[in-house]
Amino acid sequence: MDALFTNAFLVAFVSGTIAASLPLLLAGLGEQMSEKAGVLNLGLEGMMLVGAFCGFAVALETGSFLLGFLAGAAGGMAVAAMMAALCVALPLNQIVVGIALTLGMQGATSLAHHVLYSRTFPRLPRQPEVALPLLSQIPVLGPSLFTQNPVVYLALLLVPAAAWLYRATNIGLNLAAAGSKPAALDLAGVSVTATRAFAVLATGALGGLGGAYMANIGAGLFVPFMTGGAGFMAIVIAMLARGRPAWVLGGALLVGFATSITTALQVAGFNIPTDLVLMLPFGTIMLVLTLFGRRAGLPAALGLPYHRGAR
C-alpha cells in the first residue's frame, strides 16, 4: 500500500512538473531572445493566449496534433508581427503596446471562444506521446518521465540550440548587439530593425507554441484567460536567466516544481492551505532574487526604441 501511495505521488509530481514547466520554458526562451535584442515583450501573455486558441481550434478542426502546434506558433507570430510593426519598425513605447496587445488578445480570444465554443465546450482527445526507448522502461519514474509529447523533446532540444545560437553564431552576436549597443550594430551594416523584428517574431512563435501546449496537451480544451499569468512568469524567468538558456530551463523547472507540489501533496493526502502553497513558486523566485539576483545585468538598450542618427 505504502509503495503504491509513493508511486502515485511521484508520478503526479513528475508529470505535473513537466506540464507546468514546459509552457514557461518555451515562452521564457522566446522572451529571452527578445530581451537580448532589446525588446521588452509584455505582449507575451497575449501571444500565448492566441497560440493556445489557434492551436486548439486547428487541432480540433483537422484532428492533427502537428497542424495544431504549427497553428499555435503561427498565431503567436501574428501577434508578434503587430508588436514588431509598432515597437520595432515604429518607435512606440514597448510597455504601452505590450500591455495593449495582452489586453486586446485576452479580449479577442475570449470573444472568439464565446462565438465558437461557448455552447458546445468541445474537448480534444488525448494527444500522441512518444516513449523514448530504454529510458521509458526504468521502473516507477521511467514511464512518466520519458513518455512525452514530441513538443516536450523539441523544447528541451531548444535549450542547447539557443545556447549555441547565442555563443557561436553571427545571429547571436547581432541579437546581443541590438540589445546592448544598437548604434554599433547599425554601423557594422546590420539592420537593427530586422534583427529585433526577427527576435520578436521568434518570441511569438515560441510563446504561441507554449500556449498551444497548455491548451492541447495540458488541458485538452480552450478557456478564456487560460494562460493565467504564465506569460508574465516567463518574462520574469527570462529576466532572471540573464541571457543564459540553461537558466531559463532551471527557472521553468523550479516554478513548475513548486506549482505541481500542491497537486502532488494533495494526492498524497497532506492537507495544507492551497493559498500558501500557490505562493511557493513566487516565494522561490523572490528568495532566488534576494540571494543571487544582485547584479541583474539586463541589456543596456532594453526597452528603448532605436532611432538611426539620434544621440
Added chain:
Amino acid sequence: MSAAATPAAAALPAWLRALVPLVLALGIGALILAALGRDPVQFFANVLNRAVFNRSGLQETLVLMAPLLLIAASLIVCFRAGLWNLGIDGQFLLAATFASAFAAAWVAALPYWVAMALLFLLAAAVGAGWAMLPAFLKARYGVNEIVSTLMMNFLGFGLSAFLIKTLFGDPEHPAPQTTMLEVAERLPRIGETLVHVGVVFALLVILAVHVVMTRTGFGLRLRIVGHNPRAAEHAGLNVRRLTFAVFAISAALAGLAGAVEVLGVRGVVRADWHPGYGLLVVPLVFLARFHGVAAIAFVFVFAVLSIGGESAARRADLPNDFLLIMMALILVILAVTDHVASRARG
C-alpha cells in the same frame, strides 16, 4: 531603461490629441461590431446612456474613478522617478484586505472619523510595507524592480486570500470573506448621490501629487533620479534613500486606493476578489505622459467604457471581455497618433 517622461508631443491641443485617436479606436471597434452582426451605433449609444447620460450610471462611473485615480497617482510618482512599481495590484489588495478586516470593529469602537483616518493610515502602511522588500533589493543590490514587484503581486494575492480564510474571516459567513462594513458606516455620500467623499479625496490626491512632482524641490529631485541616477548621485542626492521614499509613497497611494474601494463601495473583501486595476491603469498613465490632470481625463474615459460597456456588451450578447479589445485599440492608436504628432513637430 528609464521610465522617465519625454516632455514631447504637446504641439497639438491636448484635447485634440486625445480625441482623434479615441474616435479612430471607436470607429475600428464599430467595424468589429458590425462584422459580428451587432449594431455599432446602438452599442455605443448604450455605453453612453448607461455611463454618462444616466444619473445613477454617471455616479457609478465617478465612484469607479476613485481607486483608479489613486492608482494613477501612485504610478505617476514612481514612473516620474524612473522606477517601475508594477506591484500595485498586490499592494492594493493586501491593503484593502487589512482595512476591511479592521473596519467594522474600529468604526464601532472609535469616533467615526478617527476610525476612518486610522483605517486609511493602516492601508497606506500595509501597501508601503509590501513594497519594502523590492525597494531594499533595488536600493541595495540593484535588483530589477519589475521582476521583484511582479512577484510580490502574486505573493500578495496568496497572502490576502490566506488571511481572509484564517485570521480575518467572518466566521458567520459561509463563503470566505472579511466582516462586512454596513452601508451606513461606509464613507459618507455627497448629497443624495451614490458618490462618496473618497472620489473627492482621490481627485485632491492626484492633483497634489501632480503639484509635488512638478513644482517642488522634492519632486525635482525624484525626477532627476528618474532621468539619470548616476548624475543624481554625483549631484549629491542620496539615491538609495530617494528610492525607498518613492517605493513607500507609490505603494502607500496604491494602499489608499484599496482602502477607498473597500471603505467607500464594497464594504467587504472576498477571498477570490481580484480587481486587477493596476495593469489597466499603467497604460493610461503612460498616455497621459505622467501628467496628473491628463490622467484624470483618461481615467474618466476608461471608467465610462467599463461601466457603460458592461451593460452594452450584455445587451449585444457579447462577453464583457469584448471591452478589452476596445481598450487595446485605444491604447495602440493613442500611441501611434502621439508618435505621428511628435514627428510632425520635428
